[in-house]
Structures are given as structure tokens and as C-alpha cells.
Amino acid sequence: MxxxxxxxxxxxxxxxxxxxxxxxxxxxxxxxxxxxxxxxxxxxxxxxxxxxxxxxxxxxxxxxxxxxxxxxxxxxxxxxxxxxALWPRNIAARARARSICAEIHSGFTALRNHCPVNIETTFPEVGARLMQENSDVQTDLKRIISMWQSALSQSKGPFLFGDYSIADAFYAPVVTRIRTYVLPVPEDVAAYCQRIFDTNSMRTWVRDALExxxxxxxxxxxxxxxx
Ligand SMILES: N[C@@H](CCC(=O)N[C@@H](CS)C(=O)NCC(=O)O)C(=O)O
Incomplete structure (x- = not known):
């Protein structure tokens, strides 16, 4: 493969x-x-x-x-x-996981366009300006925060749907954007981002990106x- x-x-x-x-x-x-x-x-x-x-x-x-x-x-x-279990095994959790993956596959264009992934650098001033001036970026971030908080509040594990699933992989680039643009997120969301950064897969990707x-x-x- x-x-x-x-x-x-x-x-x-x-x-x-x-x-x-x-x-x-x-x-x-x-x-x-x-x-x-x-x-x-x-x-x-x-x-x-x-x-x-x-x-x-x-x-x-x-x-x-x-x-x-x-x-x-x-x-x-x-x-x-x-x-x-690439998707959650439970049918209701799987439906929610699919829904949020579809949401980013076809949406969040303001966040995706204004905050392109760029792992090796940080743009705190850009992030601060966008959060002040761009209501579409604010709306996207707000929705993602509430989506993650809702998933995490029902999750029986460290990730969005318990164990790591496709949903976490789909939102991993957002996790890097939050870091690159120093976007303001609540503590529980920051902790989730850190858990993603701590996975072996993400560590390796970031290390390779920096090289x-x-x-x-x-x-x-x-x-x-x-x-
Ligand atoms: N809808 C596609 C999007 C793929 C995509 O846009 N990939 C970018 C790299 S992240 C690309 O190949 N861009 C080349 C181009 O825009 O011509 C997917 O979900 O895989």
C-alpha cells in the first residue's frame, strides 16, 4: 500500500x-x-x-x-x-464522527483559508488580528470548540470518541493551526490538542515537517x- x-x-x-x-x-x-x-x-x-x-x-x-x-x-x-476501529464501533458515535468529518471536509473555509497549516512557524500577531477582525474565522473556531467539547464530554477516552479514530485524524490539522496562530481556546480544548501532539503519529509528522x-x-x- x-x-x-x-x-x-x-x-x-x-x-x-x-x-x-x-x-x-x-x-x-x-x-x-x-x-x-x-x-x-x-x-x-x-x-x-x-x-x-x-x-x-x-x-x-x-x-x-x-x-x-x-x-x-x-x-x-x-x-x-x-x-x-478506524471509525467508532458504536453506531451513534460513528454517525457523529462522520458528521463532524464531513463538516470540515466541506466547510470551515474561513479558518482553512486564513490560517493555512504551517507547522514550522508561529504567527501570533496574525492569529490575534484574525480573532479581532474576521468574524468568519471566529465563527469557525467557536463551532470547532463547541463540537470538540460536546464530543469530549461524552467520550470515554482521551480522544473525541474514546480511542483514537478518523475524527481525531481529520481535526489534527486544526490542532496545528491553533498552535501556529496561537488561537484562544479553553483549557479542556488545549488539553485535547496536547494529547494529539503527544501521539506517536503526530510527533513523527511534526518532526519530519521541521526537518x-x-x-x-x-x-x-x-x-x-x-x-
Ligand atoms: N478534497 C481533497 C483536497 C486535497 C487537496 O486540496 N490537497 C492539496 C494539498 S493539502 C493539493 O494537492 N493542492 C494542490 C493544488 O491545489 O493544486 C481531499 O480531501 O483530499
């Missing part, structure tokens, strides 16, 4: 299935297609277009199967490994070069 991903410092969508595979110790080969630009002639597009019709990462390749788009990838993994040291202009809203 192979997972095509982009730069670990930047690629929020790649992070999700990668963390899931690592967290559940599913063996896979990681193939990094480095970002240079996203123009048709970029090396990234030249390489990834040979694998997927969307020209985007992540992509899962398993035997003859090519699966693109994060939601399709995690659903396929859940089907391939039914013995592992990349590659500045990609198209993924940078707030830096003109690497500091």
Missing part, C-alpha cells in the same frame, strides 16, 4: 490519512511528491497527474486500486481493515521567505 503525500509542513489533507495509518500501525510506503508550485507545468503537477486525475494529494494506491480525496481514502481504509526546511511560496500567506 502506498500513500502519496505533499510536504509535511504544509499539507493538511495529506496529514489526515498518514496519521491514521501510523496511529493504527498499518504498514504503508510513503511517497512524497514535493510541492514546488501548483501550475500545470510544476514538477508537483507533472508527477501527481500521472497518479490521480485530480492532481492533488493525498492518494492511496493499493493493488489495482487508486483512491483520491481524503474522505474516500479513510472510508476505503475502514473497509480494508474492519478489524481495526523539511522548504519554503513554498504558494502555501505562504504571511511570510515572504523562510525565517
Amino acid at each position: 502506498q500513500l502519496y503525500i505533499g510536504n509535511k509542513n504544509y499539507s493538511s489533507w495529506s496529514m489526515r490519512p498518514w496519521l491514521l495509518l501510523k496511529q493504527f500501525e498499518i504498514p504503508f510506503e510513503e511517497i512524497m511528491v514535493r510541492f514546488d508550485a501548483f501550475t500545470p507545468e510544476s514538477q508537483f503537477k507533472q508527477r501527481i497527474n500521472k497518479i490521480t486525475p485530480t492532481g492533488r494529494v493525498p492518494v492511496l494506491v493499493h493493488d489495482e486500486l487508486v483512491v483520491w480525496d481524503t474522505f474516500a481514502i479513510v472510508e476505503t481504509l475502514a473497509e480494508l481493515f474492519p478489524q481495526l 523539511e526546511k522548504q519554503y513554498v511560496a504558494e502555501d505562504e500567506l504571511y511570510r515572504s521567505k523562510r525565517d
